[in-house]
Amino acid sequence: MNPVTAQTRAMGVEVLGATRRFGAFTALDDVTLRVRASTVHALLGENGAGKSTLVKGLVGYGLLDDGEIIADARQVKIASPRDAQTLGIGMVYQHFTLAAGLSVEENLLLARGRLPWRVDWPKERAALAAFMRSMPFRLPLDAPVSGLAAGEKQKLEILKQLYLRQRFLILDEPTSVLTPQEADEVLGLMRDLATRGELTVLMITHKFREVMAYADDVTVLRKGKLVGTSAVADTSRDQLAAWMMGGDAAVDDPELAAIRPTRKPCEDNAPVRLALSTLSVVDDRGHTAVRELSLAVRSGEILGVAGVSGNGQKELIEALVGQRRVQAGEMRVKGEPYRATRAEMSRLRLFALPEEPLRNACVANMSIAENLALRDFDRAPMKRHGWVLDRRAMRARAERLIADFNVRPPVPARAIGTLSGGNVQRAVLARELGQAVDVLIVANPVFGLDFASVADIHARILAARDAGAAVLLVSEDLDELLELADRIVVIAEGRLVHETPASGADRVALGRHMAGHVESTGRDVSESIAVHA
Structure with missing residues (x-):
């Protein structure tokens, strides 16, 4: 690709005054995001900050109630994923969207969406081979997807978007299933493509290391609002953490100091x-x-x-x-x-905090108090007279544990399935660690x-x-x-x-x-x- 063409490939995108409401809840409140062409832009924010709502508006999976989208310096309307694809906007999702029973070449062809009734395989294979030779990383076209490593599957997801000639690529937690080497390779390749002017990348991540190492600019959302945007060279991890948490606290949150212990090595004779x-x-x-x-x-x-x-x-x-x-x-x-x-x-x-505790360690439609009693509901003081549940004792202990472990909202009678992910984790930890x-x-x-839930847990x-x-x-x-x-x-x-x-x-x-x-x-x-x- 010649330099002139390369410089015109990557696309800048702006979202101006984006607002999205769900009933009385405002998920996105007058957010403006500017992603410069030929850059890697990191998008940070706590769970529920509005990141997914914003990018869904860009890829056509959720219309914005208010706001404008500017692509290549012109106002556009994105009402469907096909609109986004036509503009050159693609997305690599956190979980793979590949057909595991098909080959690499078959997955690439499927990405086009529209195929002739009869595929001219010699012609398609020649075109795919030429495409693969032009890519910064390659996969065997006849390799079955089921036999690919996680890093190779992530590369195939990116190759699908490049095969569609997308010019603006959104990556959703792109390294969550990768080894450190694979993560560095994939992000390094994205950085190279952006530097060469072939692609613009918007990367959703929660890893500060990736932001500092690979991004040019960074934007932080909190509770549906824009908190700050900066060139990565002009900010720091502590500043980004403070933006995410909503105060001047940096990575070391003073509110957690009382429960954060001093680390000490394990005794060899323990x-x-x-x-x-x-x-x-x-x-x-x-x-x-x-x-x-x-x-x-x-x-x-x-x-x-x-x-x-x-x-x-x-x-x-x-x-x-x-x-x-x-x-x-x-x-x-x-x-x-x-x-x-x-x-x-x-x-x-022996107690446990398994993965996805709402599914593996809780009963979603039972109350917080009832879930906190699952370990010992059949023993005193939760049970009296041999068979009667003592609801008063159950509630009293729940109130204490909820306060000790900062579960929000502090309502013992509320169904645990209505809590946020971080508060479900805190409630399960309260049950498991509320005893010796x-x-x-x-x-x-x-x-x-x-971020705050991570530090607490x-x-x-x-x-x-x-x-x-x-x-x-x-x-x-x-x-x-x-x-x-x-x-x-x-x-x-x-x-x-x-x-x-x-x-x-x-x-x-x-x-x-x-x-x-x-x-x-x-x-x-x-x-x-x-x-x-």
Whole structure:
């Protein structure tokens, strides 16, 4: 592509005075966003800040009530996704939209939307091969999508948009399923395309590192309103955090100081609270998802489990909390055999914050107070005279826990399913940490939550660790593990393949192991991890 053409390819987009209402609720309130052509522009904001509402207006999935959209210096109307595509505006969604049973070339052709009754395959393959040769990254056209790695699938999603000759690309949390190396490669390629004038990128992300490393400009929304816009070179992480949280507080929020503990290393002679030995678990299709996994977690320690989604983490957590049967191997808690029954969890004081707690740890249409009593509703003081639920005692404890864990709104009778994601997490943590805890199982605890909720929940997990709990933390966010964990292990294809102290962890090495790009050492890493016991 010659320089003159390249400079005319990327498209600048402006949204002026955008407003969107849902009944009495204003999701977007007079927001103006200007994305310069040939730049990467980051869009930040807490959950519910209006980011999704804004970009839906740009891609035609939700009409704005008020406001104007300017593309290529002219006012346009976007009433449908086809309008957006015609203008050259495309979007790569957080979750893949690929046809897994088809090949790369078939997915590219499907992206066009309109195909002849009979496809001229020799002609189409020649055109696709020429297209692929012109791209900054390539995939085999005949490769089945089902066999692609997560990073390759993300590249295919981007290739689909480039194949459609889109000039303005919206990326929604583009690195949430990628290893660090894959994330850097994909964002680096987006940055290169923008620098060369071939594309303009609007990137929705919650990772400050990505903003500072790859974006030219950044805009922050809060509660449906524009808080600030700046060149990345003229701002800082602390300033962005303050904009997101709605005050002068930076990353270290003073309101959390009272519950944020001072971190201390785990004692080498601390007792092992959770031990797994050659554990194997099958998935829903009957395939082995966790393969002879062994690990040990001591009192006062957070063991972080890193890995790309789909490598056995889900099945491991479900086995630990009694939602999936163990195929082989042994689980022990505080030295005793453990089969994840409700009685054992209560007696051994093992509690959990599973992923998607509203689906996996709550009953949505029951009240907050009732959900807080799920662990012990059948024991005193929640039960009296052998069978009668003491609603007064249930409410009194709920009021105390709601206050202690800052659950909003503080209404015990309110259905828990009506709360925001962060408040559901706080309510579940209140139930699980509102008593003495010896083992805490946590899975992706802050996915999709706002900045303040993330800081609060992280502080609660650290406080449990420093109170003596053994914490197993499974997260797909490597930054989260590096911040919280004492040790990190990597799971790939259901096996533990790497272990390192978090303080000396090498991000590149972790990413290589997460991607499975390692040489065999002749010894299952699970063996050395188990020796830690």
